[in-house]
Amino acid sequence: MPSPVFRTENLSKIYRSGEKNEVRALDGVDLTVFESEMTVLLGPSGSGKSTLLNILGGLDQATSGTVWFRDTDLTALQDRALTRYRRDHVGFVFQFYNLVPSLTARENVQLVTDVAPNPMRPAEALELVGLGHRINHFPAALSGGEQQRVAIARAIAKRPDVLLCDEPTGALDSKTGVQVLEALNTINDRFGTATVIITHNADIRRMAHRVIRFQDGHIAKVEVNDHRIAPHEIVW
Amino acid sequence: MRALDLKLMRDLRRLWAQALAIAMVLACGVMVILMSSGLSAALDETKRAYYERNRFADVFVTARRVPESLMREVAAIPGIAASEARISGNAILDIPGRPEAAIGQIISLPLVGEPRLNLPLMRAGDWPANGSLDQVVINEPFAEANGFVIGDGFYANLNGRKRWLTITGTVLSPEFIYTIGPGALMPDAEAFGVLWMSRPSVAASFDMQGAVNNIALTLARGANEQHVLDRLDDLLEPYGGLGAHGRDLQISHAFVQTEIDQLENIAYVLPPVFLGITVFLVNMVIGRIVALERSEIGLLKALGYTNWDVSLHYLLLAGLIAIIGIILGWISGAWMARQMGEIYAEFYDFPFLIHRMPISSYLVSALAAFGAATLGAANSAVIAARLAPAVAMAPPLPPRFRRGLLNRALEALRLSQPTMMILRDIIRWPGRAALSVLGLGLATSVLVVANFFDDAFDAMIDTGFYQSNRQDVILALSEEAPLAALEEIRRLPGVLQAEAQQFHPVTLRHGALTKRVSIEARMPDADLSRVVSDDGTVVVVPPGGLALSHRLAQQLDLRPGDTVQAEFMTGTRETLSFPVIATVDQVFGLGAYTDLEALDAALRRAPRLSVANVTLDAGETEAFHAAIKDTPALAAAVFMSDNRRAFIETIDENQNIMIGVYGILGILIALGVAYNAARVQLSERARELASLRILGFSRSEVSYVLIGQVLLLAIAAQPLGWWIGAAIARLMTNQFSSDLYVVPLVLQPATYAVASLTVLIVTAVSLLPVWRRLIQLDLVAVMKTRE
Incomplete structure (x- = not known):
């Protein structure tokens, strides 16, 4: 049994807009994510998946409860320490790629390698996602799948301990989506990077070690896959 | 280069037009600081060096007749380092080939050696031979204006006798950097000359054997000037002393110093206008960029960049704009200072001009420019720092429009939807609209000031020459005479x-x-x-x-x-x-x-x-001139037409430079503000305007929303611009007025009209490139991009 990388206890996040308007995005969540596993978060819109991912990644603060990254209590960290945590340990992949349009593929990856403590070369990261031949292209010259793979290269270039992916295939067709999932799978296999993927696509769950289903800010169910399938077997 | 720095450079390249528009406004401020402080430093340094090399006196006094023996007592006054006693007087000159009489101020040279103080600088030829009675050294501008060469000569009316004087040399003197004749308002080198002659010759001419009437002194280090002045006045009172004075009342020095002071003042008045507008423009443009790059800011933070890294990124963008502005300003400022220096060298009779731009001017102007840019970007940098990464990555909430009282009033007017969009936007961001109005108002005000000089000097010429002084000639007598002398003057021809x-x-x-x-x-x-x-x-x-x-x-x-x-x-x-x-x-x-x-x-x-x-009588002026050249009792004749011509020529030259400089500055401000206001509007409202097009609005209707808003603000800016312009004009009348002349505060309606028209035209022109972008909007692409 691998050791836990993330552990939450009674984690809640409440958004207040206006005086009486209160949205409980997370409501007392207890969850464990394990080292070197691929974990898929499933659930309808507004069920709290993205909120959880943001808190795990140090992008957002919980309203109450505790989050441990290994032995560190993330909820106790101030902004400066959270920045350091993101810089040293976390890789993000977003649905809309979030590439800087004025930087080439290589330079977008370089954004991370410039500040990370022990990064790989940008070209190496891009080769890992199969984009060794497109490193000097600007985002506008890349397809959606290519852009997302640049984003993955950017996320893994720092050799993160965890890779957090928010709907990485959400904006892609099935063919390019599979390429992206292949890339994520490769990273997880080769580096043993704990990977958390949010998705709407229930089929993707079959490539994960563990699947966590969300409903209205609660965890509805946790499943463990005995038999994982390869990304190219996934049908959209 | 770090990837973030690469992004910075590429952002700057993408924004080049906006950045350049801001940099040019900033460059104006830097240029004015450099030009005015550089020029005042150059004049000050030149003046100082010239005074020192040629031993310009500290104290001056004129008296009726001081026995030479008294000079020993004068020299014994505590605090005096050196003294020079001279004889000085005015005479009417008859220059061959010039119908009008000219005036000469004659100054005696010491019996032996060269003057100890106020040493004229020999430019050509040599001093008069020792003991010569008819040789003269003249100031170089007088020689040049009249085409004299060494060996030429002219007649002078000296003590009732007309004598031919031969020119042996030409000089420049620290006493006559600004050479202005009696009763004249501006230098007129052709009609007024300074003549240095041997002491015996001058003494004979003015009946001053054994006496002097003009004393110059230098003070010892640490001497109290006022004490010396008081002692001198006491000493000279029995001899018709006209009051000792320091350099401040020495005419040439007073003019030069006033000019230097005015140049320094300009460095305080104008640059804040440009720096203020820069703050606003940078704030507007960087603010928009931060809004557009919300998700990139979130991303950078997600990647582990600190808040400071992100803030610095946007501050650096402003810093780069400042650097462009500083370079442009330094180049143009140094160039302008040199050009203006040449003009000053012509106007003032300096033998040399030390162009030395003080390093401090470069530093101060650069610091001011960086300060303005940083201040402008500060707010956006703080916003960028404060954006929580998770919030930044989510699309921004649509701006909240409220149905306030103003909006209800607008609705009641039943305006067209595009007009409503314009007005609602102004109501929604009143601060930004107000700043645009202020910026365009300042452009108008600078143009009002440019043309104000025209109005003011017209008024000066009208009251000074056509209302107050309507004579053709002022005849100054050598001695006061009974009123009956007027009869003799009336008998002169014409x-x-x-x-x-x-x-x-x-x-x-x-x-x-x-x-x-x-x-x-x-x-x-x-x-x-x-x-x-x-x-x-x-x-x-x-x-x-x-x-x-x-x-x-x-x-x-x-x-x-x-x-x-x-x-x-x-x-x-x-x-x-x-x-x-x-x-x-x-x-x-x-x-x-x-x-x-x-x-x-x-x-x-x-x-x-x-x-x-x-x-x-216009027909008899030549006969009149011929007659006064032979009239012994006259010390000077001031011809008002010459006086007026010299005044107008000088003013015109200065004024054209002023109008040119201020005009360009005003236009650049209008350009910078209008272009950036429209560009930011387009960037913010591209989706909204594209939606209108998709809904079936025509290009001109959509253009109306954008162009109309900026033009509306430009029109609203005009009264404010007039008001600020009048206020700056008032400030300038105070600063430019001296005991020598007062610049009246006169502003003609045409001045306001020209300023406003210029700003509105420049605004319209600077909207053209934005409008072209607008009508070429790729509707599909705009709608596809994520807000």
């Missing part, structure tokens, strides 16, 4: 009218306040030289009373009804008290006016004149 006038050097005293001025005394029915107040009425001073120019009254804290003491420095040196009966706005000098006959009665003497104002 003279139509001749009127008597007196000038008395006095010290006016009111309580502890004193001021050394000339009292002008006129006949009550004087028609040629009149006191005209700013509303155009002629002021006739009742017998025994004194009218004062407004500026003089202010300096002495006098109001009509007060009494002022006048200590006469000539004749029997009496002290009379006058009631102040009126104060009048005057353009030239510090006037004090009284009635001639009453004054002479108070001085217990028959009416006299020292100056005659004359009008001429």
